[in-house]
Amino acid sequence: MKIGPIGVWPPVVLAPMAGITNAPFRVLCREQGGGLFVCEMITTRALVERNPKTLRMVRFAPSETPRSIQLYGVDPDVVGRAVRMIAEEDLADHVDLNFGCPVPKVTRRGGGSALPYKRNLLRRILREAVAGAGSLPVTVKMRKGIDDDHLTYLDAGRIAAEEGVAAVALHARTARQHYGGVADWDAIARLKEAVPEIPVLGNGDIWSADDALRMVARTGCDGVVVGRGCLGRPWLFRDLQNAFDGSAERVRPALGEVAAMMLRHAEALVECFDAERSAVADFRKHVGWYLKGFAVGAEVRRELTSAESLDGLREGLSRLDAGQPWPPNTDTPRGKSGERSKVHLPDGWLDDPWDTAVPEAAESDVSGG
């Protein structure tokens, strides 16, 4: 698969996940296999204003190449400036734009998955982004639409192709579906038919490498984007490499190997955050994902999720049964789930799909989804 000038093999992308796909996690995943490994979502306004926290978030480890940054923005001018800054200051090799975020505080202000409904505004954003990027490829990540009555993905895909976007990724759910139900892989096939001229990446419900092969076979998509399936499971990228290389080999680490990976992950977070206590606290959310399916007593689990230092974590991990084999039936859903009863939108948002007014305050307090 080619994303602009970047050759990507296997045709796999680590989905941007706010609070998860920071440099430590990306490095662990990238060690396992090839692909693109996208950073957490970055707000364009915060980037152009050189917010110190945002600048820290766009730092990559030396081993990370190519470097992919995901941007979130609603104002064509600000998005253009942010992308130009990335290109001119050599902050990344690829820019992905987020039009899939379903979080109410984002859609309520017209951002994320609400934005592609405004076709002309989307076009203006993409035009500015592609112009600012110079030779860097720009990609789009989106959902099917707001809900089943307001689907946007086919129009958005065509607009993206017309504006020189290098690839489009479809999370095959509507905003209303949030993370619930089953991703509609047939929509990925329809998008591929609608924009045969650029790579289409399919996203949603890949829980194993074989799911990825199935998605490609069923939809004709050029590549896959893997999100929740790799939570607590960087090894999935080795499986994906094997699967696309035609090998049936799959990684099935025993609990000791999982514990070693957990410790490396936590240590890398401590180094990255430069603050042991908050890094170890941040690691808590990963514990359940790493241990999914293993027989681990409630007491050790509690110890691991309440540890306040690396030593505390090491102590808990040392009490795990290192020889316990990888549990069966772990290729099942993990992470966020559930539907929403409604999508919050700005007043009158659906009245005029061609309106180009830039939503106000859509970039405040935003953090992925």
Ligand SMILES: Cc1cc2nc3c(=O)[nH]c(=O)nc-3n(C[C@H](O)[C@H](O)[C@H](O)COP(=O)(O)O)c2cc1C
């Ligand atoms: C914790 C979490 C954070 C996420 N943050 C982002 C984000 O910042 N940008 C984005 O485009 N998608 C984000 N997503 C959506 C994923 O990139 C992906 O599209 C979604 O999880 C569906 O893929 P999956 O079924 O493989 O998980 C997030 C998902 C999760 C679970």
